[in-house]
Amino acid sequence: MTNLGAKRSDRLHLLDALRGLAALSVVFWHWQHFFLSGPVPETVDRMKLPLYDWFFLFYEHGWLAIDLFFCLSGFVFYWQYSRSVAEGSITSGTFAILRLSRLYPLHVVTLVLVAIGQSVLMHVQGTFFVYEYNDLTHFLLNLLFASSWGIEQGYSFNGPVWSISIEVLLYALFFACCRLLPVRLILLAGISLLGFLIQAIYHVPIGRGVGSFFLGGCVFLIYRQIMA
Template identity: 50%
Template sequence: MKPSLSVFPERLYALDALRGLAALAVVFWHWQHFFFLGSVPGPLLREEQPLYSVFSLFYRHGGDAVSLFFSLSGFIFFWLFGQALARRELSGRQFFIDRFSRIYPLHLATFVAVALLQKVYAGYTGHGFVYPFNDLYHGLLNLFLAPAWGFEQGWSFNAPAWSISVEVLLYAAFFLLWRYTPAPLSGSALLALVAIWVFPAQYKISLGVFGFFCGGLAYVGVAWLLRRFSGRWVGAAMALACAAAWWLFAAFGADSPSIKFALLFPLTVAAIAACHRWLEPFARRLAWLGDISYASYLLHFPLQIVAALLADKFFPGRAVFYHPWSLLLFFSVLIVASLLCHLWFERPLQRWLRQRARHAATGLAAAR
C-alpha cells in the first residue's frame, strides 16, 4: 500500500536498513546464550567475545534494539495505515489479514522448530537451552501469539518472539484508535503516557506501548514539519536535535532508560526519515537487511541451538564461541538462511494467504 500522505517517498530505504541492523544487533546481544548453564547465565568473558572491539556497542546494548523495533513499527504504521484506517480506505479485514500473513507463518514455523530442537537438546544435556518453560501451557500461549501478555510464567520456546506477541496487541490498539475514536493522536499520547508511568511494571507490554505510540507521534511531528518547511532544513534540524539529545542523555540521563526508549529512539527514527534524501544512496545497498530482518530475528535462536549442539559434540566446551571465525560462520549461515526463508517461505506464503483471503471475500460477496 502507498503511504496515505506524500511527505515521504513510497519506500524509506534508510528505515529498512535501520531495521535490518537492529535485528542483527539483537543477535550480537544474544551471543551470551552460548555461555548459559541451562537457563542460568554462565561465566561470560564479555570483552573476550569475538571481534568485541568492533561490535562492543551491539554486545553491550543490542537488547535495546527491540525497543527500537517498536518505535520503527509505530512510525511506519502511522505513516502507512493511520489515515487509511480513519478514512475507511483500508478495511479491518484487510488490515488484520495482512498482519497475520506477515507475522504468523514464520512465527509458527520457528516455534515448532524450537520445540523439536529443545527436545533434542534436553535429551543430550538434561535441560533446555536458555529458555526453560517449554511445556504444553506455554506452547499454547505461543501458538496463539500470547507468550508476552502477562499469562506466562517465564521465557519459553523461541523467546525473542515476545516482541511479536506484544506487536499483536499494538496492532489491535492502533486499529481501534484510528478506526473508532475521533481523536486517535490524543488517544495515542494518553496510552504512551500511561505506559511510561507504569514502566517497568509489565515491562514487555509497557515498553511496546510507549515505544510504538511515541514512534507514531514522531511521524506525526516530522510530517507536520515537512509540510511547512523545506525538507533540507527539516532534515538538518532533526539531525542536530537528535545528536544533541543523545549527547545530553549520555552526559546526564544514562540511568533513565525510559528517556532513551520513549524519546531518543523515536527521535532517531524521525531524524533518519527526515534525512532520507542524503542517506538513500548508501541505505539502498543495505535495505535488503530490512527485508530479511524478520527472518533473521526469528531464526537466530533455533540456529543457536543447532550451533550449541554441534559445538558440544565436536569441541571441548563452549570456548569456541570466543573465536572470531565462529561469529563469522554463524552470521553467514544466519544471513543466507534468512534470505532463503524470505524468498522461498515468507513471501510466497504471504501472497498465498492474502490471495486465499481475497478469494474467500469475493465468494462471500457473490453468495450475498
C-alpha cells in the first residue's frame, strides 16, 4: 500500500507543472498594470496587450490561477502535514515556523522595496502605482500578513500579496481542523462548500481561499484512496 501521507520526499511532478502554469497565468494577468491609462485596472483595453490573440486566455482569465494555487496548497498540505498534525507529532509552533520562515523574509524585503517605489512615484507624479492605500496603517497590516483579512480599506502596496495574506489564515485553519477534527472527505467537502458560499454571498477573499484550499484537500483524499 502506498503511504502518501508519510513520505515527505515524494514529489508529484504534475503539481510542479500546474504551479508553473498558474504562476505564468498570474504574471500575464498583472502585466496589464504596465498599460494603464489611469489608476484603475479596468481602464486597460486588454485586446491591445502584446500578443493578445495568442495569450488571450491568460490576459482575460489569468486571475483564476489564484484559485488553482489555493487548491494545490490544500492538496500538498493534506499530503505532507495532515497525518503529523493529527497525530500531534508536530506542534503549532513548529508548524508556524516551517511555513512562515519560507514566506516572511521575502515578504518583508518586497514590501519595503514596493513602499519605497510607491513613495518615489507619489513624489514624482503625484499618484501611486495601481494600489492607493499606502499609508502607515496598511503598511503594518502588510507587515503582519493581514492585508486582506477584512480590516483593510482596499488593496495596498504590493497588492497581489493578498493571496499570501489569505494563505496564512488557511495555514491556521488547516492546523486547527487536522488537530481537532477527523480528516474525512465529507468534512472537507463541507468546509469547502461553506467557503464558496461565503464568497458567493459576501465576496470576501477568505471564502475564495477556504473553498479552493479544502477542495484541494478533497482531491488529495480521493487520490490517496485511488492509489492505495
